[in-house]
Amino acid sequence: MTIRHTRRVFLSAATVMAAALAATACGSPQDTASGGGDAAPVKVGLVYSQSGPLASYGKQYIEGFKAGLDYATKGTGKVGDRKIELTEVDDAGDPAKAVSAAKDLIGKGAKIIAGSTSSGVALQVAPIAAQNKVLFISGPAATDAVTGANKYTFRSGRQSYQDVVTAKSFIGDAKGKKVVVFAQEGAFGDANEAAVKNVIGGAGATVSSVRAPASATEFTPFASQIKNAKPDLLFVAWAGTTAPAMWQTLDQQGVLASTTVVTGLDIRASWPTFGAAGSKISFLSHYFDGASDTDAAKAAKAKIPGGTLDLFHPDGFAAAQMVVRAAQEGGDDVDKMIKALEGWQFDSIKGQMTIRAEDHALLQPMYQAKLSGSGTAYTATAEKTLTGDETAPPVAQMKG
Numbered sequence: 001m002t003i004r005h006t007r008r009v010f011l012s013a014a015t016v017m018a019a020a021l022a023a024t025a026c027g028s029p030q031d032t033a034s035g036g037g038d039a040a041p042v043k044v045g046l047v048y049s050q051s052g053p054l055a056s057y058g059k060q061y062i063e064g065f066k067a068g069l070d071y072a073t074k075g076t077g078k079v080g081d082r083k084i085e086l087t088e089v090d091d092a093g094d095p096a097k098a099v100s101a102a103k104d105l106i107g108k109g110a111k112i113i114a115g116s117t118s119s120g121v122a123l124q125v126a127p128i129a130a131q132n133k134v135l136f137i138s139g140p141a142a143t144d145a146v147t148g149a150n151k152y153t154f155r156s157g158r159q160s161y162q163d164v165v166t167a168k169s170f171i172g173d174a175k176g177k178k179v180v181v182f183a184q185e186g187a188f189g190d191a192n193e194a195a196v197k198n199v200i201g202g203a204g205a206t207v208s209s210v211r212a213p214a215s216a217t218e219f220t221p222f223a224s225q226i227k228n229a230k231p232d233l234l235f236v237a238w239a240g241t242t243a244p245a246m247w248q249t250l251d252q253q254g255v256l257a258s259t260t261v262v263t264g265l266d267i268r269a270s271w272p273t274f275g276a277a278g279s280k281i282s283f284l285s286h287y288f289d290g291a292s293d294t295d296a297a298k299a300a301k302a303k304i305p306g307g308t309l310d311l312f313h314p315d316g317f318a319a320a321q322m323v324v325r326a327a328q329e330g331g332d333d334v335d336k337m338i339k340a341l342e343g344w345q346f347d348s349i350k351g352q353m354t355i356r357a358e359d360h361a362l363l364q365p366m367y368q369a370k371l372s373g374s375g376t377a378y379t380a381t382a383e384k385t386l387t388g389d390e391t392a393p394p395v396a397q398m399k400g
Contacts, residue, residue, distance in 0.1 A: 041085035042327045045105030047098050047125065048115035048139060050090035056267060057312050058117045061139050062088065064316025064349075065114070067303035071296060071317070072324035079327040093117065095124035106132045111332055114156070114319045117312075119143035126153040130400065135326055135337050137319050140312045144195075148359035148396030152334070154341055155362050156319035157312070158286050160191070161393035164199040166284035166366040166386055167262045171233045175204030180231040182222065184214045184238065192237035200233075219246050223253035236263040243270075247277040256280040265369050267311045271378040278371040278378060285367040287314045287350060288380040292365070297349045314349040318362070321346055322355075354388055359396040363388030 046065065049058035069077065069084060077084055087105060091098035098121040102113050106128075113129060114137040116122035122141035129136030130150040138146045138155040142163070146155050171177050181196050183189030193209050201207040210225045226234060234255065238246055250256055256277055265271075265283035274281060285291065289301075289309040300317055301307050322341060330337030342357035354363040368384040 039080070039082045041083040042079055042112070042323075043085050043087070043105075043108070043110040044323055045102065045110040045113045046086055046088045046115045047091050047101045047105070047113060047121075048088075049093045049117035050088070052091075052093035054093050054117045054140075056269065057140050058115075060267070060310050060312040061115070061117060061316040061319075063304050064300065064313035064318075065320045066316075067300045067313070068296075068317030068320030068348075069324070070303055071299045072321045079324060082327070084323070084327070091115070091118075091121055093121065095121045099124050099128055102128050103132075106134055111135060111334055112137070112323055112326060112337075114323060115139050116141045116146075119146075122146050122155075123149070126150060129153055133334055135334055137322050139319060140315045144393065144396075147361045147393065148398045150399050151338060151360075154322065154355065154360045156322060157315035157362070158364060158366065159361070159393060160195050161199060162364070162366055162391045163264060163284055163286070164195045165391045165393075166368065167196070167233075167235055168200045168203060169368060169384070169386055169390075170260050170262050170282050170284075171205075173204075174200050177205045177232040178230065179205045179207045179233045179235060180226055180229050181207065181209040182226060182234060182236045182238075183209065183211055184216075184240075185211050186214055188239055189237060192235070196235050200235075205233075214240070217242060217245060219249035220253060223249050223255050226250075226255050227253065227258060231259050234259050234261045236261060238263070243273045244275055247274050247281075251275075251277040251280065265311075265371075265380060268308070268378075271371060271373075271380075272376050274371060274378075276374070278373070281371070282383075283369040283371065283380070285369040285380070285382075287311055287367070288369060290380065291367050291369070291382045291385075292350050294347060294349060294351055296347060300349050309349065318346075318348045318353060321348060351385075352388065356392075356395070359398055361393055361396070363392050366391045 048061055049055050089101040102125050112135045116138040117140050119141040122138040126149040129152040136153045140157045142160045144159045144161050179200050181193045183192050197207045210222055212222050262282045265285040326337035329340030341355050345354045351365045366386045367382045369380050370383055371378050373379050
């Protein structure tokens with residue numbers, strides 16, 4: 001491939017300046033002026049988590065992006081005669097670092113910024129894109145607020161609403177049903193409870209919650225509360241090292257056998273945390289290896305290290321397809337890039353994707369999944385695929 005590719009971590013301004021001078025010194029004046037003798041390159045900044053708590057998500061994103069770029073450019077790494085020049089920056093999940101990096105990249109001529117593993121990062125970078133009139137394609141960040149943030153902001157992954165609608169699909173018509181949200185105290189639990197109340201409660205279900213302190217290690221009292229509530233659906237939103245003990249307790253106390261229990265299927269590395277409970281849980285899924293058998297999925301598997309797709313490979317892959325589309329149709333004119341993406345339908349790893357013109361939501365398939373296996377060897381299978389229309393969020397009002 002002919003991609004010009006720079007990888008770096010976020011450094012101080014002085015260090016970045018020194019590195020930039022060194023890089024300039026290594027190339028000929030002609031290279032610097034003309035992008036290696038060809039037409040000027042398409043400069044794309046990728047700001048994502050190479051380190052920090054979401055580094056595993058970021059790794060999948062960048063692997064997917066490179067596979068997607070190869071696929072979308074048919075292995076050339078070019079749009080027409082212009083090279084796609086990538087500059088990767090580690091934001092470590094820190095919004096301040098991401099904003100600084102985005103500004104730096106924009107100052108160096110990038111018309112397209114992509115990445116944002118973290119929702120907090122995406123919400124800070126989106127206004128920077130609008131202020132500087134550059135294209136921003138958010139990545140795995142799931143917050144609904146990215147949709148409709150501004151006309152310059154798009155997303156290459158799913159959003160929280162699509163997760164919760166997929167959870168709702170396990171009980172069909174929600175009218176008159178009882179739903180309990182089991183989550184930890186704190187912002188993560190608050191967001192999940194609010195989403196379930198909005199989506200499933202809004203469809204006619206009665207939604208209540210059982211909340212546990214983040215420090216809790218004994219879960220029997222909470223299991224008893226859940227059983228006593230006799231829900232038709234238990235939605236579990238849990239993060240952290242106490243997950244194995246929590247799932248074991250719910251299983252031992254008969255909760256998993258008494259109702260439909262739904263939670264999100266995270267990356268493959270997390271699957272063993274469900275233990276024996278894994279086969280008794282209904283999973284909503286953004287993606288897992290084998291969920292689709294598209295041409296794009298086959299192409300991605302051939303390029304991804306190890307040949308196994310995971311949760312956020314599709315987000316990177318779709319982002320690269322969007323970058324290529326924007327550059328092909330828009331050149332360096334960002335308004336033309338936006339028009340080229342709005343309403344665009346394309347086939348990606350998950351299947352048909354549609355960028356909704358009104359608010360830039362990315363309509364896409366979602367999955368009901370089951371786990372089987374034990375120990376560290378688990379297999380996920382798709383029980384049902386929901387279409388992009390079935391999981392479409394309400395149209396958001398586009399902000400400034």
